[in-house]
Amino acid sequence: MLGYLENVATTAGINAIITIGLTVVVMSGQLSVCNAALAGLAAYTAASLSIFLGLPFLLSVLLGAALAAAVGAALSLVCRNLQGFYLAIATLAFGAILVTVFENLQVLGGAMGLARIPPRTSFFNVYAVLVVLLCLLWRFERSRFGVALYALADDPIAASAMGIHVVALKVLAFALGAFISGLGGGLYAHYATVVVPGDLSFHQEINLYLYAGVGGLTSYWGAVLGAFALAALTELLRFSIYERYLLFGLLLALIMLLKPEGLVKRFPRRN
Amino acid sequence: MQSILDGLVTGSTYALVGLGFSLVFGALRVLNMAHMDLYMWGAFSGFVAISALSNSVVVSILAGLLGGGLLGIAIQKAFLQWLPFDTLAAPFIGTIGLGIFLQNAAVWVFGPRQRLFPGLVGSEYYQVGGLQISGVQIIILVTMVLLGLGLTALLEWTWMGKAIKATSENAEVAGTLGVNVPLVMLVTVGIGSALGGASGVLVGMLYGAVLPFMGFVIAVKVLAVIVVGGLGNLPGAVMAGLLLGVVEALATRLGLSAIRDGVAFALLFTFLLFRPQGLLGERIRAR
Amino acid sequence: MSEIVLRVDNLFVNYGVARAVEGVSFELGSDEIRALIGANGAGKTTILKAILGLVSAAQGSIESPAGRPIQGKKPYEIARECAMGYSPEDRGLLMRMTVQENLEMGIYCRRHRLAGRLPTLLRDIYDLFPQLAARRHQLASILSGGEQRMLSIARALIGQPRVLILDEPTLGLAPVIVEETIRAIQRIGQAGRGLLLAEQNVMVATRTASVIYVMERGRIVYQGSPQDLLGNDQIRTAYLSGTALLPTAEAG
Numbered sequence: 001m002l003g004y005l006e007n008v009a010t011t012a013g014i015n016a017i018i019t020i021g022l023t024v025v026v027m028s029g030q031l032s033v034c035n036a037a038l039a040g041l042a043a044y045t046a047a048s049l050s051i052f053l054g055l056p057f058l059l060s061v062l063l064g065a066a067l068a069a070a071v072g073a074a075l076s077l078v079c080r081n082l083q084g085f086y087l088a089i090a091t092l093a094f095g096a097i098l099v100t101v102f103e104n105l106q107v108l109g110g111a112m113g114l115a116r117i118p119p120r121t122s123f124f125n126v127y128a129v130l131v132v133l134l135c136l137l138w139r140f141e142r143s144r145f146g147v148a149l150y151a152l153a154d155d156p157i158a159a160s161a162m163g164i165h166v167v168a169l170k171v172l173a174f175a176l177g178a179f180i181s182g183l184g185g186g187l188y189a190h191y192a193t194v195v196v197p198g199d200l201s202f203h204q205e206i207n208l209y210l211y212a213g214v215g216g217l218t219s220y221w222g223a224v225l226g227a228f229a230l231a232a233l234t235e236l237l238r239f240s241i242y243e244r245y246l247l248f249g250l251l252l253a254l255i256m257l258l259k260p261e262g263l264v265k266r267f268p269r270r271n
Numbered sequence: 272m273q274s275i276l277d278g279l280v281t282g283s284t285y286a287l288v289g290l291g292f293s294l295v296f297g298a299l300r301v302l303n304m305a306h307m308d309l310y311m312w313g314a315f316s317g318f319v320a321i322s323a324l325s326n327s328v329v330v331s332i333l334a335g336l337l338g339g340g341l342l343g344i345a346i347q348k349a350f351l352q353w354l355p356f357d358t359l360a361a362p363f364i365g366t367i368g369l370g371i372f373l374q375n376a377a378v379w380v381f382g383p384r385q386r387l388f389p390g391l392v393g394s395e396y397y398q399v400g401g402l403q404i405s406g407v408q409i410i411i412l413v414t415m416v417l418l419g420l421g422l423t424a425l426l427e428w429t430w431m432g433k434a435i436k437a438t439s440e441n442a443e444v445a446g447t448l449g450v451n452v453p454l455v456m457l458v459t460v461g462i463g464s465a466l467g468g469a470s471g472v473l474v475g476m477l478y479g480a481v482l483p484f485m486g487f488v489i490a491v492k493v494l495a496v497i498v499v500g501g502l503g504n505l506p507g508a509v510m511a512g513l514l515l516g517v518v519e520a521l522a523t524r525l526g527l528s529a530i531r532d533g534v535a536f537a538l539l540f541t542f543l544l545f546r547p548q549g550l551l552g553e554r555i556r557a558r
Numbered sequence: 559m560s561e562i563v564l565r566v567d568n569l570f571v572n573y574g575v576a577r578a579v580e581g582v583s584f585e586l587g588s589d590e591i592r593a594l595i596g597a598n599g600a601g602k603t604t605i606l607k608a609i610l611g612l613v614s615a616a617q618g619s620i621e622s623p624a625g626r627p628i629q630g631k632k633p634y635e636i637a638r639e640c641a642m643g644y645s646p647e648d649r650g651l652l653m654r655m656t657v658q659e660n661l662e663m664g665i666y667c668r669r670h671r672l673a674g675r676l677p678t679l680l681r682d683i684y685d686l687f688p689q690l691a692a693r694r695h696q697l698a699s700i701l702s703g704g705e706q707r708m709l710s711i712a713r714a715l716i717g718q719p720r721v722l723i724l725d726e727p728t729l730g731l732a733p734v735i736v737e738e739t740i741r742a743i744q745r746i747g748q749a750g751r752g753l754l755l756a757e758q759n760v761m762v763a764t765r766t767a768s769v770i771y772v773m774e775r776g777r778i779v780y781q782g783s784p785q786d787l788l789g790n791d792q793i794r795t796a797y798l799s800g801t802a803l804l805p806t807a808e809a810g
Contacts, residue, residue: 031359031360031363033367078544079543079544082543082544084359085302085359085502086498086543088302088363089302089494089498089539089543090539090540090543092491092494093491093494093495093536093539093540093543094540096536097533097536100532100533100536202487202490206367206368206371209364209367209368210368213364213368242375242378242383243375243379245371245374245375246371246372246375246376246378246379248371249368249369249372249373249375250368250372251368252364252365252367252368252371253350253365253366253368253369253372254368255368256354256361256362256364256365256368257350257353257354257355257365430666430669430673433655433659433662433663436652436654436655437652437655437663440652440653440654440655441650441652443612443633443650444646444650444651444652445663446611446612446632446633446634446637447610447611447612447633447634447637447644447646447650448634448637448663448664448666448667449634449637449638449666449667449668450634450666451634452634
């Protein structure tokens with residue numbers, strides 16, 4: 001029983017980490033729907049490094065996250081002039097491209113994915129990472145960088161007038177979010193011991209948005225809350241996978257409709 | 272040459288969905304990611320109509336139109352019109368959630384596996400000037416032309432059409448001119464969704480099967496169509512849809528069938544980066 | 559024989575927590591032109607928007623030509639009920655439609671009654687505005703500023719309104735065009751119609767309106783005829799910046 005709970009909690013923790021990455025990106029005003037894909041990219045990378053190069057667990061995860069960050073930064077840079085919907089569409093397409101790439105890369109298992117990843121992730125290291133992350137983010141929010149990020153999201157023109165280098169900040173935010181999601185991805189790879197292209201798919205992205213939605217898409221505490229709440233919900237209501245998504249889709253739609261600012265307020269207060 | 276014809280056929284189905292999507296975007300100023308699932312439900316409406324009523328082409332297409340349209344109206348009234356538009360993200364994500372809901376509702380009703388769409392016309396091919404064309408392909412092209420002409424007639428020659436155009440451009444001004452804006456939005460969404468539904472039925476006929484995840488499959492293609500055609504630009508959507516179909520067909524012909532789906536991505540990305548307003552569109556301001 | 563076509567009574571409009579309009583009351587009769595003047599932000603546009611249902615009134619009543627209260631109703635309900643022609647500050651044109659299509663939309667709220675007479679109505683409008691006739695099938699977006707203003711007014715007019723509301727009709731126009739516009743307003747402001755004008759350009763108001771309301775910070779601070787206005791030293795100094803450049807007021 002304890003093992004089972006540990007299982008659920010670990011998975012929830014991993015999801016929380018990936019979702020936090022998403023909220024960091026959305027916080028900067030960039031509507032990105034490819035964080036799941038980036039996490040998956042990191043997962044594949046970390047897994048490959050562990051399997052093929054025999055690198056130690058921690059190093060693999062960090063490198064995987066770093067790659068995701070680099071790719072995320074590049075994507076953000078390339079799309080720097082795209083606003084709103086256009087950016088969302090671009091990230092959607094990018095995510096889909098990544099899925100296709102991994103499906104066709106036979107060296108990484110193609111559609112069957114990569115298996116026999118050494119299981120190194122445990123309840124403890126996931127939560128260690130989560131706690132460290134939350135502490136760092138707490139500091140970060142209150143730092144100059146964090147405030148600049150919020151300013152950017154609220155009003156890019158005003159932010160620019162205040163001397164904030166908009167593009168650099170956006171790219172940085174994207175990279176940071178990708179890195180964090182990537183950490184989650186690497187941890188996931190060494191937990192599930194299998195990574196498949198489907199892990200990068202849009203369905204996973206929906207999950208992330210669901211968790212994030214609880215926090216109004218911009219509060220990472222909300223993301224954590226969302227990940228845990230939905231993990232609990234998933235266990236309590238033992239539906240088939242399709243019925244579960246039925247409920248989740250409805251839930252997401254309803255949250256966006258009724259309380260788009262989320263159930264958890266972020267700092268600083270919007271006035 | 273044959274490929275171009277085949278491409279025009281698949282392109283027609285893309286064009287119809289894209290047209291509907293663009294129409295809805297023009298009215299609501301939100302990318303209705305659930306549109307793809309309306310397309311799927313239209314396909315299933317056709318499927319049900321055939322199973323329950325008659326094996327007729329016309330009936331199934333009408334069922335697709337009705338199914339898509341009614342469902343579209345329902346989601347507009349119950350959900351879309353209440354979306355808060357002060358942020359960009361919330362409505363968009365909301366429609367994604369709605370889409371997932373609709374998709375899994377279909378799974379709940381019809382099961383996750385694909386259902387075979389019965390052949391309604393024989394599978395013979397006709398010879399027209401050196402090219403081969405099947406019965407289904409003819410139906411698709413004819414339907415596309417009819418629906419396209421019908422839409423154009425509506426928009427150019429009827430008061431409702433003018434009201435739709437006015438509302439899509441500037442809802443506030445339209446209101447002061449006496450246009451019942453909420454009603455017009457409802458009608459627009461209904462028509463757009465009906466077109467999506469019809470496209471679903473046509474695709475079902477073409478490939479002989481319908482699947483609750485159909486919407487997912489064409490999602491990126493529809494986005495490519497509307498970006499290439501210009502967000503909210505109707506003739507652009509048609510052109511872009513046909514273009515996409517033709518390019519995909521040509522790519523297959525040249526032996527690059529593995530990246531056939533990649534064509535949509537490539538087009539999408541290229542346009543997003545270099546010409547986001549598409550071939551014909553102007554930059555869309557938020558409502 | 560003049561009747562009241564618009565009555566505004568004790569109107570209060572808020573923008574958030576700020577009072578944009580405070581306790582404004584006035585009437586408009588058919589066959590007359592009245593003007594609201596004042597600086598930007600004095601509340602003129604807000605009053606017009608409240609009349610049309612584009613902003614909601616916190617307090618007060620607005621009555622349509624039929625004497626029915628219209629405050630709180632939606633714009634299209636108001637449009638249908640009382641045939642008010644409106645030319646907004648930004649002209650409110652449908653840029654992607656042609657001149658003629660814009661004009662056609664002008665009778666939308668009464669299309670069932672007027673559709674049959676559309677050719678005649680169009681011809682009358684084109685007689686009144688020959689520049690528009692020349693451009694009837696061109697897109698509204700390629701018209702010049704003055705022509706767009708003309709189109710906006712023409713569109714407001716074509717539906718045979720009882721009340722015509724013009725918001726800053728001469729804003730941003732070259733002096734020659736302003737002259738034309740003034741003359742157009744003078745021509746229009748008769749024949750059973752009430753015309754309500756909001757203007758920052760006092761001269762336009764004094765040359766067209768019979769009653770002028772001076773607004774400041776959401777309140778009417780003065781009302782009178784053009785002669786009263788120009789004869790009042792206090793108002794003149796505050797709003798008309800000197801005397802030597804003023805044209806003598808022509809009545810209406």
